[in-house]
Amino acid sequence: MARHWLFKSEPHVFSIDDLEKAPSKTTRWDGVRNYQARNLLRDEIKVGDQVFVYHSQCKVPGIVGLAKVVKASYPDPAQFDPENTYYDPKATADNPRWFCVDIQHEKTFAKVIALQDIKQDPSLHDMVLLRQGRLSVQPVTPEQAKILLRDHAAK
DNA sequence: GCCAACGTTGGC
DNA sequence: GCCAACGTTGGC
Numbered sequence: 001m002a003r004h005w006l007f008k009s010e011p012h013v014f015s016i017d018d019l020e021k022a023p024s025k026t027t028r029w030d031g032v033r034n035y036q037a038r039n040l041l042r043d044e045i046k047v048g049d050q051v052f053v054y055h056s057q058c059k060v061p062g063i064v065g066l067a068k069v070v071k072a073s074y075p076d077p078a079q080f081d082p083e084n085t086y087y088d089p090k091a092t093a094d095n096p097r098w099f100c101v102d103i104q105h106e107k108t109f110a111k112v113i114a115l116q117d118i119k120q121d122p123s124l125h126d127m128v129l130l131r132q133g134r135l136s137v138q139p140v141t142p143e144q145a146k147i148l149l150r151d152h153a154a155k
Numbered sequence: 156g157c158c159a160a161c162g163t164t165g166g167c
Numbered sequence: 168g169c170c171a172a173c174g175t176t177g178g179c
Contacts, residue, residue: 010177034162056177115178134161134176 002048004140005040006129007067007103010057016065016108019053025105029137030076031086033098037137042099044139047072051103052140052148054129055112062114063148071102110154123147 007029009015019027032041051067075096078086091097118124124147128138140148 008177036162061178132161133178136176 002050004050004145005045006052006054006138006140008054008056008136011055016053020105020108026070026102028100028102030078030100032137036135038098040137041101042073045069045072045101060112060114062112064112065108066106067103068106069101070104073099076100113148113152117152
């Protein structure tokens with residue numbers, strides 16, 4: 001059974017439009033340098049899982065669309081590249097520290113599911129987004145996914 | 156740009 | 168292994 005996740009990005013760095021325009025509408029979700037998020041990327045997130053794409057640090061923070069995982073759990077190449085912002089001198093090929101997945105664009109919502117709307121829906125109050133706002137890769141329960149898609153996502 | 160929340164680092 | 172200092176995130 002496919003699971004649901006929420007990935008955050010700052011649209012001025014990488015937006016859902018960038019994802020849609022990418023070759024094969026696919027991108028490597030790299031540069032995650034938080035252990036909790038890393039563990040999800042490494043161990044939990046599988047091909048076929050659904051990803052809610054969230055824009056932060058912008059006028060209307062919220063969920064802007066959907067993507068799906070097309071490649072799961074492989075070492076983030078950026079950690080091995082000294083030129084890269086995300087280089088980690090403590091990571092080795094034998095013992096990689098950071099992981100990533102590839103995701104493919106599926107849909108951009110006609111209307112953003114604003115953080116404000118999520119806060120106002122009592123059935124979404126347990127979302128990790130509201131409890132642990134800073135986590136950039138987070139789980140979404142099947143119930144939460146259903147509510148988001150049924151009650152909030154514009155077709 | 157401010158500031159609260161929270162993750163990481165490093166001295167002890 | 169504790170905890171203060173510091174850095175980063177992200178809503179507002």
